[in-house]
């Protein structure tokens with residue numbers, strides 16, 4: 001099974017409409033999982049310096065024998081890697097772990113280094129972005145992206161950038177659809193990308209949710225497929241993570257049905273559920289660094 005549906009980015013390049021997430025709460029080796037995902041047809045992989053999955057993603061891509069040009073790798077620099085003096089070193093570490101010589105999309109993971117206390121986040125974001133633009137100039141990064149940037153964070157970049165971000169990755173799923181942030185991305189030709197598109201499998205995003213159960217029965221699809229289809233119909237690019245081939249295939253098999261406008265509206269308006277409670281302006285991420293970076 002291969003993907004043949006793409007979003008067109010603002011630099012004219014194409015991105016598969018569904019990517020594969022590699023965040024691993026156990027911080028264990030993901031190599032076998034990624035190999036299965038490649039076998040299923042996934043070609044676009046999301047990782048981050050923080051996740052400790054860059055190396056296993058690199059191992060899997062090397063072991064699979066797949067051509068580098070056939071896969072898209074996106075990774076992110078973490079909060080302790082922001083600032084003009086840190087970016088190049090952070091990028092080289094990521095490149096080394098990924099065992100490749102370029103990254104397709106390089107992102108800022110989080111807009112505020114120390115949550116609500118970070119008064120100069122605007123300056124730090126711009127400085128970081130400018131250093132990342134130099135990586136694009138060097139040819140080692142193909143394009144740039146953002147993660148967890150709300151409209152006011154994104155506007156700061158758009159007002160000060162030489163190279164525009166192509167994507168912005170946000171927590172998005174039924175029950176946390178962040179309509180204003182998504183619309184701001186779409187209005188500015190930035191593809192909104194959904195992290196935790198399945199609400200990270202929490203019960204209230206799945207079997208415990210009456211609206212999702214009702215729609216799954218109506219369309220004869222799984223609850224996860226309803227989640228993914230909803231995001232696609234909103235112009236969002238989901239990056240579900242799955243461990244089994246069964247789940248991986250389920251998450252790709254979403255191009256043969258369409259949710260009605262009423263059902264999209266119902267999902268857009270459902271009560272908040274399964275939010276991870278990591279607000280970009282207030283949360284101070286618990287995990288401060290990748291231990292390998294020291």
Ligand SMILES: NC(=O)c1ccc[n+]([C@@H]2O[C@H](COP(=O)([O-])OP(=O)(O)OC[C@H]3O[C@@H](n4cnc5c(N)ncnc54)[C@H](OP(=O)(O)O)[C@@H]3O)[C@@H](O)[C@H]2O)c1
Nearest residue numbers: 021022023195196197198199200201240241242243247250
């Ligand atoms: N930018 C950021 O700040 C940020 C934050 C969090 C995550 N992310 C990225 O987004 C990716 C996805 O988010 P996530 O991993 O948090 O959560 P998610 O993709 O919403 O949910 C993953 C969970 O759903 C289960 N699942 C997957 N497909 C399923 C199916 N078809 N049926 C039933 N259960 C299914 C998985 O179980 P199995 O593993 O057992 O299949 C796993 O427990 C991450 O891996 C990461 O790459 C980015």
